[in-house]
Amino acid sequence: xxxxxxxxxxxxxxxxxxxxxxxxxxxxxxxxxxxxxxxxxxxxxxxxxxxxxxxxxxxxxxxxxxxxxxxxxxxxxxxxxxxxxxxxxxxxxxxxxxxxxxxxxxxxxxxxxxxxxxxxxxxxxxxxxxxxxxxxxxxxxxxxxxxxxxxxxxxxxxxxxxxxxxxxxxxxxxxxxxxxxxxxxxxxxxxxxxxxxxxxxxxxxxxxxxxxxxxxxxxxxxxxxxxxxxxxxxxxxxxxxxxxxxxxxxxxxxxxxxxxxxxxxxxxxxxxxxxxxxxxxxxxxxxxxxxxxxxxxxxxxxxxxxxxxxxxxxxxxxxxxxxxxxxxxxxxxxxxxxxxxxxxxxxxxxxxxxxxxxxxxxxxxxxxx
Amino acid sequence: xxxxxxxxxxxxxxxxxxxxxxxxxxxxxxxxxxxxxxxxxxxxxxxxxxxxxxxxxxxxxxxxxxxxxxxxxxxxxxxxxxxxxxxxxxxxxxxxxxxxxxxxxxxxxxxxxxxxxxxxxxxxxxxxxxxxxxxxxxxxxxxxxxxxxxxxxxxxxxxxxxxxxxxxxxxxxxxxxxxxxxxxxxxxxxxxxxxxxxxxxxxxxxxxxxxxxxxxxxxxxxxxxxxxxxxxxxxxxxxxxxxxxxxxxxxxxxxxxxxxxxxxxxxxxxxxxxxxxxxxxxxxxxxxxxxxxxxxxxxxxxxxxxxxxxxxxxxxxxxxxxxxxxxxxxxxxxxxxxxxxxxxxxxxxxxxxxxxxxxxxxxxxxxxx
Numbered sequence: 001x002x003x004x005x006x007x008x009x010x011x012x013x014x015x016x017x018x019x020x021x022x023x024x025x026x027x028x029x030x031x032x033x034x035x036x037x038x039x040x041x042x043x044x045x046x047x048x049x050x051x052x053x054x055x056x057x058x059x060x061x062x063x064x065x066x067x068x069x070x071x072x073x074x075x076x077x078x079x080x081x082x083x084x085x086x087x088x089x090x091x092x093x094x095x096x097x098x099x100x101x102x103x104x105x106x107x108x109x110x111x112x113x114x115x116x117x118x119x120x121x122x123x124x125x126x127x128x129x130x131x132x133x134x135x136x137x138x139x140x141x142x143x144x145x146x147x148x149x150x151x152x153x154x155x156x157x158x159x160x161x162x163x164x165x166x167x168x169x170x171x172x173x174x175x176x177x178x179x180x181x182x183x184x185x186x187x188x189x190x191x192x193x194x195x196x197x198x199x200x201x202x203x204x205x206x207x208x209x210x211x212x213x214x215x216x217x218x219x220x221x222x223x224x225x226x227x228x229x230x231x232x233x234x235x236x237x238x239x240x241x242x243x244x245x246x247x248x249x250x251x252x253x254x255x256x257x258x259x260x261x262x263x264x265x266x267x268x269x270x271x272x273x274x275x276x277x278x279x280x281x282x283x284x285x286x287x288x289x290x291x292x293x294x295x296x297x298x299x300x301x302x303x304x305x306x307x308x309x310x311x312x313x314x315x316x317x318x319x320x321x322x323x324x325x326x327x328x329x330x331x332x333x334x335x336x337x338x339x340x341x342x343x344x345x346x347x348x349x350x351x352x353x354x355x356x357x358x359x360x361x362x363x364x365x366x367x368x369x
Numbered sequence: 370x371x372x373x374x375x376x377x378x379x380x381x382x383x384x385x386x387x388x389x390x391x392x393x394x395x396x397x398x399x400x401x402x403x404x405x406x407x408x409x410x411x412x413x414x415x416x417x418x419x420x421x422x423x424x425x426x427x428x429x430x431x432x433x434x435x436x437x438x439x440x441x442x443x444x445x446x447x448x449x450x451x452x453x454x455x456x457x458x459x460x461x462x463x464x465x466x467x468x469x470x471x472x473x474x475x476x477x478x479x480x481x482x483x484x485x486x487x488x489x490x491x492x493x494x495x496x497x498x499x500x501x502x503x504x505x506x507x508x509x510x511x512x513x514x515x516x517x518x519x520x521x522x523x524x525x526x527x528x529x530x531x532x533x534x535x536x537x538x539x540x541x542x543x544x545x546x547x548x549x550x551x552x553x554x555x556x557x558x559x560x561x562x563x564x565x566x567x568x569x570x571x572x573x574x575x576x577x578x579x580x581x582x583x584x585x586x587x588x589x590x591x592x593x594x595x596x597x598x599x600x601x602x603x604x605x606x607x608x609x610x611x612x613x614x615x616x617x618x619x620x621x622x623x624x625x626x627x628x629x630x631x632x633x634x635x636x637x638x639x640x641x642x643x644x645x646x647x648x649x650x651x652x653x654x655x656x657x658x659x660x661x662x663x664x665x666x667x668x669x670x671x672x673x674x675x676x677x678x679x680x681x682x683x684x685x686x687x688x689x690x691x692x693x694x695x696x697x698x699x700x701x702x703x704x705x706x707x708x709x710x711x712x713x714x715x716x717x718x719x720x721x722x723x724x725x726x727x728x729x730x731x732x733x734x735x736x737x738x
Contacts (some may be wrong), residue, residue, distance in 0.1 A: 021459040091561060095469035098459060098562075099499075102468060130468075167563060169570025172709055178573070179712040192460060192563035192674045193467075193535060199575050201538025204547070207566050208582050212609055215577070234607060240581055265637060304560045340541055343548040 029133045084155035084186050086168035088193030091305035093122040101191040105131050109158035112138040116250045118165035118364035121306050155186045166195030182299050196330055200243055203299045203311050204344020211235030216276050217247040226283040231296035233291045240338035269326035273300035297334040314350035323355040429542050453524035453555050455537035457562030460674035462491040463499035470560040474500050478527035481507040485619045487534035491600050508620050524555045535564030565699055569612055572668045573713020580604030585645050586616040595652040602660045608705035615640035639696035642669035646689045666703040683719035692724040
């Protein structure tokens with residue numbers, strides 16, 4: 001059993017070495033490979049007293065091949081080193097994938113695109129064209145209910161990639177996939193990329209000066225959750241900025257269709273900065289602690305990382321009037337700012353040239369060209 | 370003057386369109402290009418009453434071509450659309466650049482690598498080999514004292530790129546470059562990438578559950594700054610995790626060499642998880658508020674995103690004993706955790722197979738293979 005583990009892990013570590021032909025890390029794995037095979041010979045002819053040392057050295061190799069499990073399954077299909085890849089796509093379009101990610105996507109047996117926790121600014125055809133290979137769109141049902149049979153277990157026989165907008169670990173769903181891999185003994189690897197959680201730095205506010213991030217969901221008649229307000233207040237009391245991630249609803253079913261089990265989906269909805277600001281103002285009305293009132297300074301961003309990215313700095317009541325264009329939007333309620341932060345924000349200050357939403361009286365002037 | 374601005378901006382917007390031949394954003398810029406040239410014709414034959422509308426529509430185009438200035442300089446060398454690019458390289462090696470970033474690097478006239486706020490796991494030769502072009506290493510002096518003449522002003526005539534480890538806006542220095550571009554009238558564009566601020570999600574802790582990030586600097590005899598403790602306590606009181614970014618010292622001068630103005634630099638130093646944990650324990654000793662004591666749960670990470678990435682979960686006193694290998698390291702002091710967070714952390718729990726640092730008695734056993 002012990003040796004079994006070692007063998008699988010050895011072949012895993014080898015195939016890993018091949019699949020990562022990288023300068024420094026290669027040299028590393030080269031030496032590891034050697035020491036491992038030596039270790040293995042020892043384990044074949046020798047006693048239990050050695051096996052502790054072996055598992056010690058082995059865990060090194062494993063952490064070096066980024067595998068999350070020490071079980072004999074870890075290597076997947078009898079040490080063929082098949083892998084489940086979680087690959088971040090970044091924020092904008094097909095060109096935001098990293099060179100490493102692209103390399104993996106090109107050689108994977110199957111590639112899925114997670115298309116419900118966030119969206120790219122391009123559809124899957126664009127991705128397929130750029131990658132030069134087919135991509136299967138994976139909706140919530142596939143990722144959350146069928147992930148074992150469709151995504152994870154096949155990764156014991158094949159290389160499977162799940163493409164995720166932003167960074168792979170931005171959403172709980174994807175972190176959960178890593179633990180499922182572990183329990184199924186499926187080797188798993190992630191390729192990081194930008195997400196709004198760090199790219200928001202583009203508005204000039206320093207990431208060090210952000211407090212806890214909050215999520216703002218669409219208010220309904222019956223459901224107007226405002227627990228974000230207390231978190232936002234705690235940030236404000238410490239002079240920290242609050243990043244508000246806004247709701248998106250993709251492939252949602254109406255209550256009726258849900259009950260009747262009809263696979264009929266509502267059109268996708270993406271919350272705008274305007275809606276988000278309005279909801280914040282409503283909740284400020286309710287609690288009145290001066291956390292996110294009409295005069296609170298904020299910066300709205302749209303399509304961060306895209307060529308048509310838009311950033312506008314103003315009061316919440318001003319931002320309600322701004323036309324930010326297509327999704328995705330985010331809003332930051334600003335705490336205390338230092339000089340550099342203020343300098344950058346000033347570049348994005350709302351003025352007469354800022355496009356406004358249709359309801360606005362000055363709309364005709366703005367759009368008449 | 371007004372029209373001058375428009376012309377520059379028009380040609381800028383056009384060259385931008387060319388330089389970003391992207392699906393959706395292209396279609397966008399196509400339409401923009403049209404409306405812009407129409408606008409421009411108007412501006413040539415018409416009155417001031419129009420120019421407000423023009424600058425309205427124009428600012429749209431400009432925000433769509435991601436330029437940060439409306440001045441006639443904005444277009445750089447008489448509308449040749451030259452650009453200063455801040456390009457994030459991500460966390461590990463030459464392959465973590467995005468496809469978009471690589472495209473820009475290949476066609477830039479000059480490419481600099483910022484090499485003092487963070488490091489890649491590869492040297493600039495590797496980058497040059499992968500990019501197929503020369504890369505100039507830019508030290509602190511070049512980026513902070515000579516940036517105008519070396520980096521920014523040349524971007525009025527040429528395409529200049531500054532490559533930055535992680536995301537371009539992770540460090541204040543780079544945000545500052547954006548404002549300098551603005552004041553110099555140099556068009557500037559950023560390409561985002563992963564940074565430790567979002568990639569830390571790989572340890573299983575949800576980014577939503579992080580409070581303010583703190584920096585831990587090397588303690589000296591005279592200087593043992595511990596303002597991080599209060600911030601960490603505030604996070605803990607809210608049940609939030611604290612990401613500790615650890616100090617790195619590259620191209621630092623000794624006080625003596627600094628005073629004597631001698632360009633002699635100390636060898637680079639990178640704080641380890643062990644040193645960081647020890648400093649936290651020392652400050653806990655001092656204040657004793659149970660924020661980061663020997664039994665506080667934490668997770669240490671090293672070389673996140675690299676093939677030899679290491680993640681170990683344990684108490685601070687346990688992590689002091691762990692060998693995390695080469696830089697860069699980071700440490701998270703853990704707040705309240707949910708079930709998924711605990712499941713992932715368990716995968717990284719310290720055990721007998723975890724490599725230990727040399728001082729540790731069991732070291733011989735661990736390294737004997």
